[in-house]
Amino acid sequence: MLNYITIYDNAEVKQSRINEMLRYQHALQNNWSDGIKECFFGCAMQEYKKTMKKTLEKMQLPLWLTCLSENIFKNLDKDVAITFPVELLKSIPSRVSNADLESVKHKVAILRLTTLKGRNEIVELAIDRVIECHKKALDRNPDIDWTAARDTAKNVACNAKSAGRWHAGSAAESAVFSAEVQFSDLRTYESVRCIIKSIKQAGFAVNFKIPDAWLTEKENLVNELNELKIYLRHKYY
Numbered sequence: 001m002l003n004y005i006t007i008y009d010n011a012e013v014k015q016s017r018i019n020e021m022l023r024y025q026h027a028l029q030n031n032w033s034d035g036i037k038e039c040f041f042g043c044a045m046q047e048y049k050k051t052m053k054k055t056l057e058k059m060q061l062p063l064w065l066t067c068l069s070e071n072i073f074k075n076l077d078k079d080v081a082i083t084f085p086v087e088l089l090k091s092i093p094s095r096v097s098n099a100d101l102e103s104v105k106h107k108v109a110i111l112r113l114t115t116l117k118g119r120n121e122i123v124e125l126a127i128d129r130v131i132e133c134h135k136k137a138l139d140r141n142p143d144i145d146w147t148a149a150r151d152t153a154k155n156v157a158c159n160a161k162s163a164g165r166w167h168a169g170s171a172a173e174s175a176v177f178s179a180e181v182q183f184s185d186l187r188t189y190e191s192v193r194c195i196i197k198s199i200k201q202a203g204f205a206v207n208f209k210i211p212d213a214w215l216t217e218k219e220n221l222v223n224e225l226n227e228l229k230i231y232l233r234h235k236y237y
Helices: 011-024 039-045 051-059 065-074 084-091 098-114 121-138 146-162 166-183 191-206 210-236
Strands: none
Touching: 011 146, 065 098, 065 166, 065 191, 065 210, 098 121, 098 166, 098 191, 098 210, 121 146, 121 166, 146 166, 166 191, 191 210
């Protein structure tokens, strides 16, 4: 049975367990054993029941990262998906706080929303308000008005779609859901659903095929985790 991968392990232990996981890269999307839907972590944990719960307990990963990774894996093209689990786990620092991982969530959201700018001035202003909130969250600035940013983006999305500007409306809706995450308990799946909706609307806005939208999210997530790992290495070692 595959050993658990715990992000608080030292680097050597973590690497040995990642190497062990390489043996399971043949896992098929949505087809771990008897159709268990938690396919990524079902394979990693070698479990058939309550795999997500056991992942949170044993790996000590936050819910948003675990579920986002799962959804990325399910929606990637198979040739990319097969290498993603190990790529992801290698990118997570061996010792990291939830606050550090939370910063990655905001940075990935900023990257997602930044690609949606340049459509029209009103939509861009709405997106910028949400981006500004994410930046303040990174700086731990308590003066953040998520409600105003969300409501502005919501009004812009509604007006754009009413006028038949569907791509612009989807761009604004991606910003809406990115802000909505902050109104959800981060320990519940509602926050994850908001992130997923933001990704999907971003894909619609730029006319991406579904796997392309998730590939962009995967690259942003892995890159930001790797950047965090480099930062922490310089900070503590």
